[in-house]
Amino acid sequence: MMGCLRRPKWPSNLFCVLAAVVLSVAVSISPSDAQQRVRPGLAPLPNKPSLGTLGERINSNTIAIVSGNINAAWLTIAYDLSAVLDRGNDFRVLPVIGRGGTQNVRDVRYLKGIDLGITVTPVLTRFRRTGELGNIDDKIVYITKLFNQEMHVLVRADSGITSLEQLRGKTVNFSDAGSATQQSAREVFKRLNIEVKEVNTGQGDAHEAMKRGEMAGTILSNAMPSPAIARLRPADGFRLIPVPYSTEFHEDYYPTTISHETYPNLIPKGQSIDTIAYGSMIVAYNWPKNTDRHRRVSQFVDAFFSQFSEFQKPPRHPKWREVNLAANIPGWHRFDAAEEWLARNRAQQQAAVGSQQDFDRFLAARPATPGKITDMTSVDRERLFQEFVKWSQAKNRR
Incomplete structure (x- = not known):
């Protein structure tokens, strides 16, 4: 049987001839011939445009911003930027899912293709203090302050835990490694001198681990x-506990509250809990002037600032209504094109946040705060401004 299947012996020179014929046919077919060769009755495929035309246009008019994951509002903010500012191939913002405020600063500083990122003030303060990224004062600049980030501390409803102190010695999730939450949680527990066992995982995984008692x-x-908190139901068995404001937080944090209206499934009607917050911002790498990357960031600034009113309308994230483009971040430099834009449009910005008369009326309507310090810090000024924004919005709705 095997003898019947023996392969015939072909002359070696015949193999050489056949190989030469196949090679000559392959070489004679150019890429364009291959693209144009189609079945009868079908239109030929068009050639791809060269990199020097459409491809070059797309690459030169796209800027990437690293944001957060699905647990954070930052991803929604980045999407809003891409949706509002989109001009097709003439200008596009490309949102990138990031690991959070700490890693975002590293990415803006070092990762190729990333010019913009979202982070928070305590993260920049830490990098400046540790020198981990070298001297960042002339490398990282801000475009604008965004809004405050509120701290949510979630426990099981049947745990009996009602304060941060009762978490001492226990396992607590500080969210993803490299996130702004991890950095702020470490700072808060350190300042309060409360030692816990830190773990790092996403919020969904943490919720399941809490249900298992881990x-x-x-x-x-x-x-x-927050989407990760708002989607929880009463049947899930969780509740929020307070983070009381104290002198330990005065440098970087603001006092605020979380109300029933924000999380009706977690906070009883008519009640609220105290917590702390800190400011977020859009930062950029400080590219030298007369470079292509500086041009892209400047293009973003002009498009963003010029159309800012569109971000304060539905369906954009409601936190946009708290943003004041002209707000300064003490101790940090603003990107030069952003500073120049604000200088050219100062009157417009003042009209957007209200007149001096409006602010005076707000102060007159505001109840006196017991024990208020005379010399206001940047934290006090920011807190007062946020109250003014809410007051102005309520007045305009009447």
Whole structure:
């Protein structure tokens, strides 16, 4: 049987001839011939445009911003930027899912293709203090302050835990490694001198671990309402506990509250809990002038600032209504094109946040705060401005 299947012996020179014929046919077919060769009755495929035309246009007019994951409002903010500012091939913002505020600064500083990122003030303060990224004062600049990020501390409803002190010695999730939540949670527990066992995982995984009794709590610093918190139901068995404001937080944090209206499934009607917040911002790498990357960031600034009113309308994230483009971040430099734009449009910005007369009326309507310090810090000024914004919005709705 095997003898019947023996392969015939072909002359070696015949193999050489056949190989030469196949090679000559392959070489004679150019890429364009291959693209144009189609079945009868079908239109030929068009050639791809060269990199020097459409491809070059797309690459030169796209800027990437690293944001957050699905647990954070930052991803929604980045999407809003891409949706509002989109001009097709003439200008596009490309949102990138990031690991959070700490890693975002590293990415803006070092990652190729990333010019913009979202982070928070305590993260920049830490990098400046540690020198981990070298001297960042002339490398990282801000475009604008965004809004405050509220700290959410979630525990099981049947745990009996009602304060941060009761988490001492227990396992607590500080959210993803490299996130702004991780950094702020470490700072808060350190300042309060409360030692816990830190773990790092996403909020969904943390919720399941808490149900199994593997964690005592999870922390998320995010703009309210946070999707990861808002989707929880009463049947899930969780509740929020307060983070009282104290002198330990005066440098970087603001006092605020979380109300029933924000999370009706977690906070009883008519009640609220105290917590702390800190400011988020859009930062950029400080590219030298007369470079292509500087041009892209400047293009973003002009498009963003010029159309800012569109971000304060539905369906954009409600936190946009708290943003004041002209707000300064003490101790940090603003990107030069952003500073120049604000200088050219100062009157427009003042009209957007209200007149001096409006602010005076706000102060007159505001109840006196017991024990208020005379010399206001940047934290006090920011807190007062946020109250003014809310007052102005309520007045305009009447």
